[in-house]
Each structure stands twice: as structure tokens, then as C-alpha cells.
Amino acid sequence: GAVVSQHPSRVICKSGTSVKIECRSLDFQATTMFWYRQFPKQSLMLMATSNEGSKATYEQGVEKDKFLINHASLTLSTLTVTSAHPEDSSFYICSARDARGVRGDTQYFGPGTRLTVL
């Protein structure tokens, strides 16, 4: 149980294009989803928190106009990196939590998406 998928697993794009990453909870309803960024050999950095049906809450220093987050349903959240540049190249990870569930405090993670911007 508690499986989270992420698509695509890898994406290479040209500078200036937009990239959309999907995060799905497969066997539970995710009232809250989180988006993280991870640089090589570093810990996870939280970018934003999204609750189903409401606007995402962004961490300090994260540009909300650049990283668009949509959490339109209880099983799907998307992160769109708009006008991507080489400095946006990174490993992006989503996680999901069912706040109403028995393990409502526990986040389950997707497998991550490696974004390379040329």
C-alpha cells in the first residue's frame, strides 16, 4: 500500500521550454502533496505544499510563477517548470499524505524525476 508514482522519470528539454511533472497516489487519496528538489549528494529541499482544491504554499525563495503546482484531485498533483533554464536542472521528488488516514502523519514518496535543461 501507499504507492506514489511520478512521470516522467527523466526529461531533457531545451532552455525556455516548459516541463510538466505528474505525481499520482495509486492506492490512497492524497489530501496533501509535497514537491521537493534534491541536488547531488544533498538532502531534500521542500519547494511547496499543495492541498487538494486549494492553492499551493511555497517555501521562501521558491518562485511561484516559475514552479506552478496544481492539485486538482485527491490522486494527482502536477509541477510545471515554466521557461526552464539550465539552473533548473535537478532531481524533483513528490510525496503524498492522506491526512485523514491512520498514518496521516506519514509521507510516501514518488520515484523522482530527473530534469536536464540544455
Place this chain on the structure above:
Amino acid sequence: AQTVTQSQPEMSVQEAETVTLSCTYDTSESDYYLFWYKQPPSRQMILVIRQEAYKQQNATENRFSVNFQKAAKSFSLKISDSQLGDAAMYFCAYSTGTASKLTFGTGTRLQVTL
């Protein structure tokens, strides 16, 4: 603000031996949750074990157990009978509950040798 500290950047253990990874945290809350996540080379974050702060009993999941010392704000992970598949980055994390985000430590890279 809550902080999580993992003071061991790297650890090494021989196969079948036992290893303990350290984690300390700082919080003024009385009710919270602690987690250990494993990130193997695939980079998939896998929940290893969780502990609710109000429970005095240490959590155990098969070969994984924790030593939770609330007064000392310490939450170490013990891996018994280490296996090659245990080689990974291990992150300690803290949360105040269902409304809260996770705060991660910097991670400990565990090597398992033959």
C-alpha cells in the same frame, strides 16, 4: 525552528553485523513524529520506520529498530544483520503531525561490505 542533525556523513558496516546511525533534533513541541527514510542509488525514498513521540516504546520493523530518547532529543536507527541491500543514504526526519511538513537531516551514507 525545528532542526534535525545527522552527525555521521558516512558509515560502514560488514555484512551480517549491526550498525547504529545517529540523529538528534531540536524542538519545543511535545507531540511530534520521527522517521527514518532510506534512499538507495535508485533515489526512491523508502520509509524505514516511524516513531510517535508520545509512545515510550521504541519502534521496530524487522531488522530495523530505533532508540528514541525523548529527553535527550535523540532518535538513532539500529540495523541488525546488515545486508548488501541496506547500502543507501539514510535520512532522519521530523514532523509535528498531519498539518506539518517534514524537516530532514543531511543524511548518512551507509556502506555495507563483504
